[in-house]
Structure formats: C-alpha cells, structure tokens
Amino acid sequence: MKQSMERIKTGANIVIKSWMRLKPWENLLIVTSNQYIKEAQLLKQCAAKRGARADLMIVERTGKQVGVFFDEQEDIFRGYKAIIGATDYSIVTTKAAKKAIERGSKFLSLPLLTGDGRSLLGYRFLQMDTKKSKMMAQVIMSYLDEGSTIDVRTSAGTSLKFYTRNRSAGFFNGVVKDGGGYSSASIEAYVPIEETMTKGTMVVDGSLGYIGGVKEAVQVELAAGRITQIADNEDGQRLQAYIEQYTDEGMYVASELGIGLNSYAKCRGSSYIEDESAYGTFHIGFGRNLALGGVHQASGHFDIVGRDPDIYVDNRMIMERGKIIVPEPQVY
Template identity: 65%
Template sequence: MREHRKAEHSKTERGAMIVVRDWLRLKPWEKLLIVTSENHIAEAEILRKCAHRRSKAVDLMVVEKRGKHVGVFFDSHEDVFDGYQAVLGATDYSLVTTKAAKRAIQRGSKFLSLPLSTNNGKSMLAFQFMMMDTKKSKMMAGIIMKYLNSSSVVHVTTRLGTDLTMYKRNRPAGFFNGVVRDGKGFSSASIEVYVPIEETKTKGILIPDGSLGYIGRVDEPFRIRLEDGYIREIERTAVGRKLKEYMDDFHDPGIYAASELGIGLNSYAKCRGDSYIEDESAYGTFHIGVGRNIALGGVHEANGHFDIVAKRPDIYADNRKIMERGKIIIPEPVFF
C-alpha cells in the first residue's frame, strides 16, 4: 500500500511539473497565483512546490465555493487577479469562462484552466492523459481548424442517431493543448479544438454516449432535442433526469444554450467518466458545450458552462467530411 501511494504521489508530481514547466512555462520574474478549493489543497501544494523551483513569487488562494457555483465569486470580483502575471485555476471546475479570467487574459496575464475534479478518487495530475505530446495535438488541431475556419455550417452525425447542424459564421475555431503560449495567453488542460457556435441556431438530435461533464459516464445513451440553439427536450431516462436536475440547479435558462462544438485531440485520454477534462479531451469524441462561451469568442452569458460528450462522430464542414467515426481525415480537394 505504501509503495502504491508513493507511485501515485510520483505521478502527481510529474503531472504538476508538466503544468508548471511545459504548459504554463512559468518564468522567474512572474508572480503566480494558484486558485484552489479545500478538497484540492494537497494537489495545490504540490503545484506550488513545483512552481517555487521556477519562481519565488507564488501565492495560493483557497475558495470556499465548491462545485459548479465556484465561478460566482470570480464574476463579482473581476479584478481579483490583478497584480499577477500568471494564474492557475486549480479548483474542481473550470474558471476560464469567468469575468475575472477574461480580464486577466485581456491584461496580458497567462491563464491556465486546470479543473481537478475526478470521479475515482485519484488526482487528475496523475492521469496518463497529462503525457500527451502538445506539438502533435497542435498539428492535429491545425488540420481540423483549416476546414472549420473556411466553413459556415458544421454537421455532426453518429451511428447512434446524433444528427446536429450548427452554424459558425464569423466564429473562428480555436484550440487548447495546455500550453498558454499556443493559446495566445490562455489555455486549458482539455486538449481540443473548439468553436463558439452561433448561440441561437443549433438544431437536431444529440445522443450522448460518453459523459455528462462533471456528472460522469453515460451508462445508457439517451436523446436530447435542440431547436433554435437551445435544448428543448431531454429524454426522461434515469440519466436524462439526472442531467435535467443538474442543469436546473444553475437557476439560469441560459445554461440550456448550445454554445460550443468541441473535438477531442488527446490520444492518451479515454472517455471513461473518471475525469471531466479527460473525457472531453479524448480523441474520437466530440462535445457540445452549453452555457457561457464568452472566453471562447462567443457572446453568450450564463451562470456556468459544461460539456456533453459523445463518441465516434462523422463531422462535416460545409459538406466536406473532416472526421469519420472519430478519426481525422483529409477531405478531397474541391475544384470550382
């Protein structure tokens, strides 16, 4: 048992060094703030220890709010990150869509979203998906973004029955691979291509068979109907009712807006329901983000944001197939 704990601690330290050295690329003259919650203090201390190897100015902020409402404080205190050149959001849930994060990024600070919530009791920093080659993910993202950015309509289908049409006129795609420099100042541990889709136009059927954000794995696929950009109907299965209750707890109809298309790029990740970030990063999956998308380049405000993940999509950008059964393909050239 002692050897197992020692091995897990070693993996957690390895993940923390990847975050500080490779993703955040903390410099000696940069002042870093690590934001965490009470149930992740041990991991935050490991991150602080690793950060101290590169900078002496490292502060720790422990927030009281837990779960999906953790962002409320950072919406009402937009200037809380002023004075820091780097911010690491290591709470349960992502802070990247909050107003404080948006202000920090606009002011030129580095911001890395590192949601640490897991469903199996293990530290996310110890997960194998932290080892993904960021250069490879950047190359994969470039292939997909080339076609997404030259299109205005995206169509996604799966063999289970997903059939969604999304619109993205004047909405350029972006990508996360952990590395804040590649993200022009901010990034996320979720390695993916994202599109802040037009918030009032998505229509069709989504059949999740991967995971439901922080809720965890989907044991039985179910049906979600979208119209005019919003979720209008959730099939009343056991997991469907759980999703409805979860969304209603935001106390904001805006959480029902489909505001993001995400495509996982992490070939080390598995969609098992153990980690929200791993699930949505897994290569061979796509996700629909609901709720706020202002940090992604959209215009929709809401009390939160989370992702609904499905597997093995066929994805078309203006009728050109760019992904088949979850695998990136190169479309044949179109001549006019």
C-alpha cells in the same frame, strides 16, 4: 487504481514547466479549494524550483457556482502574471479570467474534479505530446474557419447542425503560449457556435461531463440553439436535474462545439476534462462562452460528450467515426 506520488509530481511539473512555462519573474496565483490543497502545494513547489513566487487563493464558494464569484470580482486577478484555476470546475469562461487574459496574464484552466478518488495530476492524459495535439488542431481549425455550417452525425443516432458565421475556431493543448495566453487541460479544438441556431438530436453515449459517464445513452433534442427535450431515462433525469440546479435558462443554450484530440485520454466518466479531451469524441458546451469568443453570458458552462462522430464542414467530411481525415480539395 492506486497512484504513486512520483506520478502526481510528474503531472505537477508538466503543468508548471511545459504548460505554463513559468519564468522566475512571473508571480503565480493558484486558485483552489481545501479539497485540492495537496495538488496546489505541489504546483507551488514546482514554481519555487523555477524561482517563481506562488500564492494560493482558497475559494470558499466551491462547486458549480464558483464561476459566479469570479464574474462578480472581475479584477481579483490583478497583479498576477500567471493564474491557474485548480478548483472543481472550470473558471476560464468567467469575467475575471477574461480580464486577466486581456491584460496579458497567462491563464490555465485545470479543473481537478475526478470521480475515482485519484488525483488529476496523476492521470496519464497529461503526458500527451503538445506539439502533436497542436498539429492536429491546426488541421481541424483550418476547415472550421473556412466554413459556416457544421454537421455532426453518429451511428448512435446523433444528427446535429451548427452555424459558425463570423466565429473563429481555437484549440487547447495545455500550453498557454500556444493558446495566445490561456489554455485548458482539455486538449481539444473548439469553435464558439452561433448561440441561437443549433438544431437536431444528440445521442450522448460518452459522458455527461461534470456528472460522469452514462449507463444508458441519453437523447437530447435541440432547436433554435437550445435544449428542448431530454430523454426520460435515469441518466437523462440526472442531466435535467443538474441543469435545473443553476436556475438559469441561459444554461440550456448550446454555445460551443468541441473535438477531442488527446490520444492518451479515455472517455470513461472518471474526469470530465479527460472525457472531453479523448480522441474520437466530440462535445457540445452549454452556457457561458465569452472566453471562447462567443457572446453568451450564463452562470456556468458544462459539456456533454458523444463518441465516434462523422463531422462535415460545409458538406466536406473532416472526421470519419472520430478519426481526422484530410478532405479532397474542392474543384470549382
């Protein structure tokens, strides 16, 4: 599907004006790679229209290991009041991003990787009403924060149990102010789960995250917080090979439960950010979760996506087949 330049410019303007809410006195750093120079220049132009200075940082170490560089260079964002991570992969969970956020800088994770040749800035899901997504997130978060166990089940065969004691839920809707200084293009509610506790079976029938959609559902077994087995079909082999490329056992650790809240998004394997944002999906994040409020360090972070979940918090249903429901009050 061909995109018009006007649609891509609209996306760039949403990022700078609505999500970053960039002020004239806020200097912006756009972290990108040569592959996304066109998008980075558009973002820079939108910043200039608001009277703000924007610099580009072209990262040489691209791909899934880009996060390692930003772990090693913790102070690289010093001096900037606003940062956009516009590379292939998310860098919001890195030490450099965490330190910038702690200093009071704005940080937006805007991974631009797509699998269909289109610019992410031209995707329609960026136009989701941020007030509506915030309201949806707050409903879910109120239950996540009250509970300590979460059960996720699907008709495809998923049956998972997560534990969230002493963990706080959060949400992304693109707007950095709503996220307390940082956000992501992935519009979702999330909770950093206890890293040694997750158990059960996930049937991945939505997306394999960075590596695209699934042709055949992949069964993933988890115990004591880790992946213990991946189905030996074509997509399962792709997932196994992807994780092994990190050469880091910490990448098998389940560290996040996310719930997609973007009714404009579709889970079709073209953009992993769109996939995990799609309303009616859930995802498990594996690997590093420090910036989400967890305690697990690893060389990266990736997500796998399932469809139409029934979700229970302390045995109270909050979602049915991917749709938010309001539970009846408990009577004591």
